[in-house]
Each structure stands twice: as C-alpha cells, then as structure tokens.
Amino acid sequence: MKLKRYWKKIKEDKAKGKDYFRWLIYYTKPYMWKIGLLMAVSILMTFVSIQYAMASRNLIDLAGGGKITIGATVVFIILIVLMQVVNPIMDLFTAMMYEKYTFGIRKQVYDKLLYSEWLGTQRFHTGDMMTRMTSDAGSVADGMVGVIPEIIVLLIQLVAVFITLYGYSPFLAIFALFLTPFGLLLTFIIGRKLKRLQVKVLESETAYRSFIQESLANLMVVKAFSNEEQFSDKLAELREKRFYWVWKKNKLSVGSNVVMNGTFQFGYMIAFVYAANQIAKGEITYGTMTLFLTLFARVQGPIASLARQLPGVVSIFAAAGRIMDIQDIPLEEREESVEMNGAVGIEVSNMSFAYSKENILKDVTFDIKPGEFVAIIGKSGIGKTTLIRVLMNFITAQKGIVEYYDTFGTRTKTSASVREFVSYVPQGNTLFSGSIKDNVLMGKLDATEEEMWEALDMAVCREFIEKLPDGIDTVIGEKGVGLSEGQAQRIALARALIRKSPFVILDEATSALDEQTEYELLKRLGGLSPKPTCLLITHRTSVLKYCSRELVIDDGHVTMKDL
Structure with missing residues (x-):
C-alpha cells in the first residue's frame, strides 16, 4: 500500500x-x-x-x-x-x-x-x-x-x-x-x-x-x-x-x-x-x-x-x-468602461453574499437615487463594510444584480471598472509615506495646483497645512506619521474628492473629525454641482441630519427608511 x-x-x-x-x-x-x-x-x-x-x-x-x-x-x-x-x-x-x-x-x-x-x-x-x-x-x-x-x-x-x-x-x-x-x-x-x-x-x-x-x-x-x-x-x-x-x-x-x-x-x-x-x-x-x-x-x-x-x-x-x-488567483472581472454623466445612482436587486457558507447579506434589494445622501448606521459586524466591498466589486456577490446608472439612463453592472467614477475613503489611516501633495495627487495624477487646493479646501485642510513648515510638501511617515488622526483623515478625504466623482463612499471617514469640521465637509460636498451621490457609513447619529434616507442592515437583510 x-x-x-x-x-x-x-x-x-x-x-x-x-x-x-x-x-x-x-x-x-x-x-x-x-x-x-x-x-x-x-x-x-x-x-x-x-x-x-x-x-x-x-x-x-x-x-x-x-x-x-x-x-x-x-x-x-x-x-x-x-x-x-x-x-x-x-x-x-x-x-x-x-x-x-x-x-x-x-x-x-x-x-x-x-x-x-x-x-x-x-x-x-x-x-x-x-x-x-x-x-x-x-x-x-x-x-x-x-x-x-x-x-x-x-x-x-x-x-x-x-x-x-x-x-x-x-x-x-x-x-x-x-x-x-x-x-x-x-x-x-x-x-x-x-x-x-x-x-x-x-x-x-x-x-x-x-x-x-x-x-x-x-x-x-x-x-x-x-x-x-x-x-x-x-x-x-x-x-x-x-x-x-x-x-x-x-x-x-x-x-x-x-x-x-x-x-x-x-x-x-x-x-x-x-x-x-x-x-x-x-x-x-x-x-x-x-x-x-x-x-x-x-x-x-x-x-x-x-x-x-x-x-x-x-x-x-x-x-x-x-x-x-x-x-492562480483569478483576475478581477472588468467590464468595458462606460461614461457616466451627471449624478450617479445604484440599484441592487436580490443580492446575496457569503464569505463561507453563512450568508452575510441575504437577498438585498435597494435603490439609491442620483444625488442622494444615504447613511448606513449600525453596530460592528452587521455587514456594512461587506456591502461597500460588493458595491465597489472588491468582492463579487454570489447572486443578484448590482448596477450603477446616471441621470440619463446609462447603466453598467458592477465590475472593477466602476471604480473609475466612484471615490472611496476607507476606514482607518490609509496614507502613504511621502509628501502630503503626493498623497492627494494619488486621487488624480494629472490634477492641477488649483484642483488640488480645491479638494483640500473641501476637506477643510488649508488651515493646518499652511501652518506646517513645508506646507503641502511636508513629508509624512507611513500611515500619516507626523499628522494627527483628524488631519490624516482629512488628507484621505481630499485624495478622494479631487477626483470629483459622481458617487462617493465614506466608510467611517469623519470619525476623527469634530462636529464642526464634519459639518463643513458635508456641507461643501452637498453644495457641489452636479451634486454627487454619497453613501456614508458611520456610528455617529449626527450624520443623519445631512442625509435623506438611512439604509438599515439587520441579520443580513437591508431596508431603507426616510429621515
């Protein structure tokens, strides 16, 4: 034998x-x-x-x-x-x-x-x-x-x-x-x-x-x-x-x-x-x-x-x-890029996802209209970040349909290419070692000086950057060493906002900001024309006053309610 x-x-x-x-x-x-x-x-x-x-x-x-x-x-x-x-x-x-x-x-x-x-x-x-x-x-x-x-x-x-x-x-x-x-x-x-x-x-x-x-x-x-x-x-x-x-x-x-x-x-x-x-x-x-x-x-x-x-x-x-x-790792699915005009919404139909055998999300169906501000508030581990990963195609749903659409009716199914018109600020400190300028320009490599400062102003960064010895060229360490958590978070927001994307996802992106700074940021974001669609994941109920609806996740199921 x-x-x-x-x-x-x-x-x-x-x-x-x-x-x-x-x-x-x-x-x-x-x-x-x-x-x-x-x-x-x-x-x-x-x-x-x-x-x-x-x-x-x-x-x-x-x-x-x-x-x-x-x-x-x-x-x-x-x-x-x-x-x-x-x-x-x-x-x-x-x-x-x-x-x-x-x-x-x-x-x-x-x-x-x-x-x-x-x-x-x-x-x-x-x-x-x-x-x-x-x-x-x-x-x-x-x-x-x-x-x-x-x-x-x-x-x-x-x-x-x-x-x-x-x-x-x-x-x-x-x-x-x-x-x-x-x-x-x-x-x-x-x-x-x-x-x-x-x-x-x-x-x-x-x-x-x-x-x-x-x-x-x-x-x-x-x-x-x-x-x-x-x-x-x-x-x-x-x-x-x-x-x-x-x-x-x-x-x-x-x-x-x-x-x-x-x-x-x-x-x-x-x-x-x-x-x-x-x-x-x-x-x-x-x-x-x-x-x-x-x-x-x-x-x-x-x-x-x-x-x-x-x-x-x-x-x-x-x-x-x-x-x-x-x-042997499979390549991401990447559909041909589709040009989206105006604000962009997203429609999810009967979507389910499981990391192993147990479903984290079950038959999820909702529709976020173009230009809406929608909040996702809930305890840790209920599937908020998993939902975001599905929407951005970091992970692929086992069943269901996820489609983005603009105000003119153009539609595209989610794939790696949707990230070209979606700006994302993940939770935690995600800055790279290098200058503040380098970090901001990651969002848009060919951005002009004017566009860069416009994004920094929107993220309420100008005041603290101008006080730094080297200003925008100040070199920071890995994960933003040299900046406070709030400052690092605002730089990450500027990196996302410089793209001027029609769809913005903020995953606990204002958690280190004081209420006044958070208010200024969301006010400026909502005042853009065309107004971007914004999906905010947060534990802070103060965010709800900026949103028209709330997305509630309970035992893997998702419902929407008006605010």
Whole structure:
C-alpha cells in the first residue's frame, strides 16, 4: 500500500513538474537570447581551458627537453589572459541579467496582485507575499540565469573533455565516466527530500518575515500592552524553527557533497597512480601526465558540479510552485468602461453574499437615487463594510444584480471598472509615506495646483497645512506619521474628492473629525454641482441630519427608511 502511494506521489510531482517547467519557460522567454549568449561564451571558454591544458603540457615537455620556444610561451600567456579577462566580464553580465530577471518576475507578480480579485489576495499574509516576491523570485532567477545554463554547459564540457581525454587515454576517460551513474543515483535519492526541506525553509522564512512585518506595523499596540519581551521571544522562537529546517537541508546537501567529493578524490588518486606508473614505464612524459590529471579532473568536475547544482534545481521548482500559487488567483472581472454623466445612482436587486457558507447579506434589494445622501448606521459586524466591498466589486456577490446608472439612463453592472467614477475613503489611516501633495495627487495624477487646493479646501485642510513648515510638501511617515488622526483623515478625504466623482463612499471617514469640521465637509460636498451621490457609513447619529434616507442592515437583510 505504501509503495502504491509512493508511486502515486511521484506521478503527481511529475505532473506538477511539467507545469512548473512550462511556467519557467514562459517567464524566461524575454531573456533566452542573453542566456544563450552566456552559454555560448561558457562553452567557448571550455574549449579555451582544454587548449590551456594542452599548452601547459607542451610547455612542460619543452622545459623537460631544455628548450622553451617563444611561440609556446606566447600561446600559454594568451590563454591565461583570455580566461582572466573573459570570466570577470561574464560574471558582471550574469549579475546584471540576474537583477533584470528577478525584477521582471517581481513586477509581473506585483501586477498580478494589483489586478487580481481582492478576496483572493487576502489568502496570503503580506509578509508571505513579500517572501514570494523577493526570496522565491530570487531563487527562480538564480536558477534560470545561473543553475540551468551551468548544467547545460557542464554537460557539454563533460562530453568535450571526455572525448579529448579518450584520445590520450581510453582507460582514464572510461574510468572517470564510471562515476556518473553514482552521481545520478545520489541525485535521485536526495532530490525529493531536498525539495520538501526547501519548501519548509521557505515557509519558515515566510513565518518570521510575516511576524516582523505585522509587529512593526502595529508597534504601538505592542508597546501599549507592554509585550516587547514576549514579541522578542516569539521572534527568537521563529528563528529557531528556521534554523532547524535550514540545518536539516544544509546537512543533507553537505553530506551528499562529502560523499561525492570523497568518491572523486578516490578516483583522482587512482588516476594519479596510473599516470605515475605510465611515467615509470617510460610510456608518457611529465607534460602528458599533467594533461592526464587536468583532463581527468575536468571530467570529474562537471559530474561533481552537476550533483552540487541539485539544491539549486530543487530551489527553482520549490520557489516556482509558491509563485504559481499567486498566479492562480483569478483576475478581477472588468467590464468595458462606460461614461457616466451627471449624478450617479445604484440599484441592487436580490443580492446575496457569503464569505463561507453563512450568508452575510441575504437577498438585498435597494435603490439609491442620483444625488442622494444615504447613511448606513449600525453596530460592528452587521455587514456594512461587506456591502461597500460588493458595491465597489472588491468582492463579487454570489447572486443578484448590482448596477450603477446616471441621470440619463446609462447603466453598467458592477465590475472593477466602476471604480473609475466612484471615490472611496476607507476606514482607518490609509496614507502613504511621502509628501502630503503626493498623497492627494494619488486621487488624480494629472490634477492641477488649483484642483488640488480645491479638494483640500473641501476637506477643510488649508488651515493646518499652511501652518506646517513645508506646507503641502511636508513629508509624512507611513500611515500619516507626523499628522494627527483628524488631519490624516482629512488628507484621505481630499485624495478622494479631487477626483470629483459622481458617487462617493465614506466608510467611517469623519470619525476623527469634530462636529464642526464634519459639518463643513458635508456641507461643501452637498453644495457641489452636479451634486454627487454619497453613501456614508458611520456610528455617529449626527450624520443623519445631512442625509435623506438611512439604509438599515439587520441579520443580513437591508431596508431603507426616510429621515
């Protein structure tokens, strides 16, 4: 029964391996000709090294005969200089291509996350996604730029050197090649185990990176509960787990290298004794002995290198599998953009949504007219934010219809493209590090200075910005460090309002504002022409006086009532 499961697992791994290989080829296509050029130069340098070995023999034999020619010396020097010049250039070229290849994968994975379904991306911790985009992308790049081309070159080197050595000593050539089956057998035995250990190493790296990222992002909470020591101990615990898997992986890899190198040293010893015996019999010269040993080592070298490359090959497929997990996230549905004119309303018919089996929203039906201000007030966890995510297509309803429409009757079903005419201010601090100006212009990249200040005035920002040392160019930290919560919230409002969208969603967007500032903001928003439609999620009943209707969520059902 165990044997049956074993072979089933081998078949599954083989099928996955084919998928990984196709994925790797797809991502490597733009770099194929550069990798090919590197391989061609490497193969050329293989023949140069063979010529160097033969030139060394000639020089030694000439020296033994008491006469060194200028021609032989010049050839020897040229070959040394050629190797010393070409190899560093190749190293530099390889390093630069590695960087481009790595960035290429990271960019494509990043773009994939940007355009994928939001809910699909939430399966991954931010630290996990960072590990896949950095360490895993680096492993794939190192493998495709370095390991795989080197394996191909090593195989060509093996054939070329074997043929050359066979021409001088068939016995040594065949004896050296006898070690190949041993290398292949060792590769097969440890390959599967190494892959499993490599996955464990990557998972442990994800765990500690995720922990660091999350704890630093919430450093104030850690300090507030005096948990510094506990968090430090937790990081040490995660480090020990990582050390454990790294130790097991490296121990297996080093152990296999020790066995392989020991075998090759034994083979080299046999070759040395054989060549010395040939000299004793007067059948070869000292130069020929040097050539024998050099070529024998160059036959063994590719075989040993192939075995040492195994961890790199394993890393490629392990890392590729983890990156492909992100590639498997479905892309967002994006309908063709529709131009909406005037104010925009939204009609929801028989819509239901569930994160798992239990419905959060059940057969929801309502109609928000263009230009209306509608409030959603209720306790936490009743589905307010979930409803907003459905309306903006961050998540897709399992059933029902959600349509936006303008005052002229143009309609469009909800998809990622509706965000082009919807402005959204999420709850919490969502500012980026950089200048205040940079944060505001995220809402509209091509906005003029006049448009920017118009949005800042609408969000009641001018007074506090003009008091800052660098004004609009003041640099703030991550999540608005350097500003008060109220100031950060108003900057986020300006970022949304600069778009002048006909539909505005404010999710607890005035919670940090005093009542007077909130009044000024909503008054200015309602005074725009055409008047935008505004959906406000809040716990503050003071907002109700600015709204014409209230949307009530109760046990997943939604009703509308006039105010």
